Amino acid sequence: MYSLAELAVNLGLAYSGQADRVITGLAPLDSAGPDQLSFIADKKYLSQLAVTRAAAVILHPDYADQCPVASLPCTEPYVMFARASRLFDRSPETKPGIHPSAVVSPDSVVHASASVAAMAVIEAGAVIEEHVSIGAGVFVGSDSRVGKGSKIYPNAVLYHDVHLGESCVLHALAVLGSDGFGFAPGDAGWEKIYQLGGVRIGDRVEIGGGCTIDRGALEHTVIEDGVIIDNQVHIAHNCRIGKNTAIAACCGVAGSAKIGANCTFGGMCGVAGHIEICDNAHFTGRSMVTKSVSEPGSYSSGIPASPSREWRKNAVRFLQLESIYRRLVKLEKQ
């Protein structure tokens, strides 16, 4: 709970309106009540702004005139709203110290300000830096490292030789450093190729629940600074994901793919192995990226759903496309 004035100080913003107006939470423009803060980041919501009941609105100075309630003007309202969200976060805080049930190797280094929760296991050679929070049941393998201020949620697993940078968030049940899928086809079946690389993750990386990021075969799998990854994403061995790239849920990136910086992937995209994607390439949901991409821009694939009766006919015709094409060419020649 903040007064409008306190909020403005916290966000480093000026404000219009009553300084002691009490604000208890955040809400979208159209549902915000008289004790909630809201924001507008797109002019398409100006009609909602006109009638909002919010206590105050974070907005671009250009819209301040049209705001019927108190306002906090700034040039990046959405970013400022993100910062405000932190002020209202009620996630449980973790306390420094190692829970008595945790099993921490005497050959590891855990900073005194770090928190290691119940049932966590820290192996020999691991390093847990300042203000790290290791959740319940988390496993940190030998010679792995968790950088300053990072937070790992329950039951996530770091194999050995995995480095997570500073200020990262790793959600529950994520796996870092599992073996890459490397096998040689021998006469007697598949022969395992031992995966000798590790995983190197930069700073300010967030990785969602249930993600799997494999260790490299010979070198490391690398996730650069500022990358954000949603739930259930799979990153195969030897991949490199460039700075600030965002990957939505259920994507899969095959082995040795190199993805540039500032790319975005909608949900359920698949990226083929051994390809390269340049910076600033954007893929809508379910794109199937089979070739290298060297031009920034937006790419798509996939067929949107239609009524099954129609779809069935069209899907059959897809399988005849080559012959349809040839028949068309023949007609054209006549």
Next chain:
Amino acid sequence: MYSLAELAVNLGLAYSGQADRVITGLAPLDSAGPDQLSFIADKKYLSQLAVTRAAAVILHPDYADQCPVASLPCTEPYVMFARASRLFDRSPETKPGIHPSAVVSPDSVVHASASVAAMAVIEAGAVIEEHVSIGAGVFVGSDSRVGKGSKIYPNAVLYHDVHLGESCVLHALAVLGSDGFGFAPGDAGWEKIYQLGGVRIGDRVEIGGGCTIDRGALEHTVIEDGVIIDNQVHIAHNCRIGKNTAIAACCGVAGSAKIGANCTFGGMCGVAGHIEICDNAHFTGRSMVTKSVSEPGSYSSGIPASPSREWRKNAVRFLQLESIYRRLVKLEKQ
């Protein structure tokens, strides 16, 4: 092991045949042996019924004449078979009480009839109701609640402020309440939007292994009563899934999507964010649902596999469809 008469009593059905016939298990019509119970729910299996060796068959009264063995007639044979399956379930039972290795906050409430297995962690403010079973290594975050009779399998994780209703089943390694994927694009990279909502799950909901259901950004993510969700499904923040909807494995539902009641999704469907799907809409496997659906019915997308040689040609032609269409129109005009 039941006699036919005992089985009939348990299911609340009449029967034809020998009362003391011993039945030790269940099997499909075509493989059932002389001590097994089977069922027929579709007339296409009538030829199998004619020659079945089962001890007894659950069937519609209309088919009783054609049954060469004992029968248990009823109007919903498949549902009755489901109920019979429970009688033969040999899953290990859990015993009331808290395992000495579990770490249970003194500020939580665990009902005396509940079972908390080894290595489980229950945080402050959590409530575990009657006859709940908390599996080994499960984490229940602060202020979360598990309703009467629900069962949570090992190593699943509930973050804080997650409410699971009564008689739910949550399979191993499912995650409820991880942060939604909310970030604002700032000059210095992505700024995290703290996810202030929780998760609210109704009664009789089953959620498969490895699922992730994110907490809401401002309000709750909601799963209504009777929803069934298969393994590795992802439900993003702020979604609402309506009563009795069924979602098969590997589906993903993007943020703020609202799905109606009694819908079904085949495996690997993707639902775009911020859309609305009406009640009774059905999606075949791998449908890519990009727009709101307001008409009940069946929808599909995706191209079934064909030999790679043919597929390659047709896929190339897909990328020319617009030009093929224009060439066709031109021909038509001539």
Next chain:
Amino acid sequence: MYSLAELAVNLGLAYSGQADRVITGLAPLDSAGPDQLSFIADKKYLSQLAVTRAAAVILHPDYADQCPVASLPCTEPYVMFARASRLFDRSPETKPGIHPSAVVSPDSVVHASASVAAMAVIEAGAVIEEHVSIGAGVFVGSDSRVGKGSKIYPNAVLYHDVHLGESCVLHALAVLGSDGFGFAPGDAGWEKIYQLGGVRIGDRVEIGGGCTIDRGALEHTVIEDGVIIDNQVHIAHNCRIGKNTAIAACCGVAGSAKIGANCTFGGMCGVAGHIEICDNAHFTGRSMVTKSVSEPGSYSSGIPASPSREWRKNAVRFLQLESIYRRLVKLEKQ
């Protein structure tokens, strides 16, 4: 660290070059330094071979002439490279014995040579054979069995009645034996069909992180010897996966599908329920396999990504394919 001569002995190969040349690791041909071993398995890399700086190269005898450095000739260079990778693996070793924090039922059998790590839970009736490694936080349910020499990584879960064969690898957070997705549609909603079968997994099977393999409804779900499965793959109830089949990440196989031996699936393939796939069928990434396949060969589906502007037009035309076809036929008749 090995000398070239030691390496040759370990691999059972002859060699050319200086016996005491020190080799400290493995690397690809083009980046290998003078103390690293490399390999060539495809003639398209012959130009890299010509200029390699590697200490030695595993190669086919036919290429020995063209190798500027020491060589280890053999008929299956890639398989031999796989074997060499084992020699350089520095994964932490596990020691026999049960960690004091593990909870092991007195009614289970754990071989004295097996390792049970911290926080693991072994239930009654379970059998852990020689030289098995049970990772931290792993749950092995009642009457389950882990065969000789198998290794299970942290926080994986085996429900009851799951048999894992010998020399298997199960990665972190994999689930074996969760309930199949079986429900009968009743008047009052879905009625659960209790899943009475188990899971039977052969020898030398590797299963990736976050995979889910459901138990059978009436009979077992079966994975045969030598199958390799990448991360986040879902195998539904009653499936059978044939010997040495390889399944890449993020695939899903629906209930009761039977897949033959020596098949390969690229990432993100989906296999429909109740179909049969013959031996030696191969599916490129993201294939949607909706019908039984009885001819060995390569199959594909899916539309590769293209620029969104073009894709949008073509996707619209896809929904008109049936009408385009009819218009073409009409023109042809004229």
